[in-house]
Amino acid sequence: MAVTIRDVARASGVHVSTVSRAFSAPHLVNAETRTRVLAVAEGLGYRPNRAARALTTGRTHNIGLIVADIANPFFPPLIKAAQAQARVHDYHVYVADTDEDPRTEEELIRTLRRQVDGVLLCSPRLSNRAIERLREDVPFVVVNRRIRGMPAVLMDVGAGARRALEHLAGLGHRRIALVLGPRGSWTGRRMRAAAAAAREVEVVVVGPNAPTEQGGLAAAERVLASGATAVLAYNDLVALGLIEGLYERGVRVPEDISVVGVDDIGAARLNRPKLTTIAMPTAAAGRIAVDLLVQSAAERAAPTVASLDTELVIRESTGPVAGRRAAGAP
Amino acid sequence: MAVTIRDVARASGVHVSTVSRAFSAPHLVNAETRTRVLAVAEGLGYRPNRAARALTTGRTHNIGLIVADIANPFFPPLIKAAQAQARVHDYHVYVADTDEDPRTEEELIRTLRRQVDGVLLCSPRLSNRAIERLREDVPFVVVNRRIRGMPAVLMDVGAGARRALEHLAGLGHRRIALVLGPRGSWTGRRMRAAAAAAREVEVVVVGPNAPTEQGGLAAAERVLASGATAVLAYNDLVALGLIEGLYERGVRVPEDISVVGVDDIGAARLNRPKLTTIAMPTAAAGRIAVDLLVQSAAERAAPTVASLDTELVIRESTGPVAGRRAAGAP
DNA sequence: TTGAAAGCGCTAACAC
């Protein structure tokens, strides 16, 4: 059996409660005693059992991180940052993948809620209703979603989309295709809103599509048919797939059509042409979300909503409109 | 306070121990009673507190998954699969990132070991000595590493490298650069061994390098200087960086130099030219590693070593040797 | 088949 608080108590000649205090309430114990106890504990290789601690304190020092798809390159930097920041607060992180399925998501939250102090929901697929119901059991922080009275970390894709549209307009583009992702996405709605508000350019919507390379590939035909000279894609995966689809049809990027993605995943830099994209502050989002969660689990503070800036990264997939492909031309 | 086993007991008119049995030892309780208890529990929204359960049973139903860098595209598919398979066994997964630092890795294992039934070490940076010491506290399964008496999941890069070398030889290449990753990597050693055993071709080693795009980019000059007409790179990131470096120097892939990567990350397919690469069965590895861990945590079985096949995926970055760049030519 | 009671490792009043 592993070494427990009792072993440490015995070995250092004090009561278990003193050992406990040496770890979790240092100011309540004599400095010398504490030093000795800590030394003995160290020597024995003692580490507190957090589960047992959680039983009395009610705080597990765990957080649940639920994402739609770990393998989607958007998430790993967020997971990495969240996990690192959790460690700063002495928290451990359960990572779970819902496979984009709301049912899985809900079931996951239910099994997790008793062993965590809070749950980080990243781009959840669950309905607002469902989330509102679950929040009575466990505190949430949501990423890229807005739910009344719930702490959230938002990445300002709207502003990013606006800047991308301006960038394209500045290059002479007047007819722009907005290649969307899945129906009902928060990010998608922000992009639509930005597109609707755009002056100077006319935006045609192509979608919904799968938020993947395949989705982009499959949208190439419709993009061509739309007569657009530039594209704002739902994310980089879609953008990259689209570029490939265009390429297969003999249409070159950016010479014939300009393409802008969203996310700035690693592959965006690796591609040729290097992708112009709206960089999402995923690492910052993960870090801040954990801070909000730890804080909201601790106090009953007013829910904070953090809005993070995005950045338009101009690379090689956007260029001046080609004369012969002016708006409306077939 | 959340609903506990006591609430369920009260509401269904039985003792807590009966409720407990209804969940964890169904055969020891009357079928009717059980049905009733379960119904009441369901109605109350009761879920067992796993931490409390762990306290008596000694089984946490948690596993720790420790990787060198979550954001490295090699890992996410493995994490995803591990996490999914863990759920099949009714396990939850802590995911932690060591930032490639052995110290962090060790500290992580120490804090985690009391709250997990086992730890999955993916491409660990820790020394064998350190791991051997820690294994007394917690069962391990290692991925892509061989430690005596310890269950492991290996991906057969050696065979993959051999096939890649044959493929290149078949295309007429006689002088091949092996662009390595970090010093001391298990994968790197397997590749070296395969290269040393290769007949027909002469292999020159370039490295060590960072296992990243940057590392590949920086190696371009030395690859050119080596006089090689083909390259086997440590991983896809290095291969992609290298291709970019070559490209910047006016050297085209595969016309002038052929390049083979390792891993088959998403970006390999997205790149132009699409990367020829040795596909690593990361998802299968994650799944199997979890199976081994759950099993080895349960029984004291002989440690299993699973060796998984890799596959050479031939795409566009490899081609016939150019006549004017035959072996030895400057 | 069910109930009673002890105890897992730890913390948190409450004494002293």
Added chain:
DNA sequence: GTGTTAGCGCTTTCAA
């Protein structure tokens, strides 16, 4: 400043 005691939610003997 330290010891005593009860108890967190659950499982598991042991009786009945």
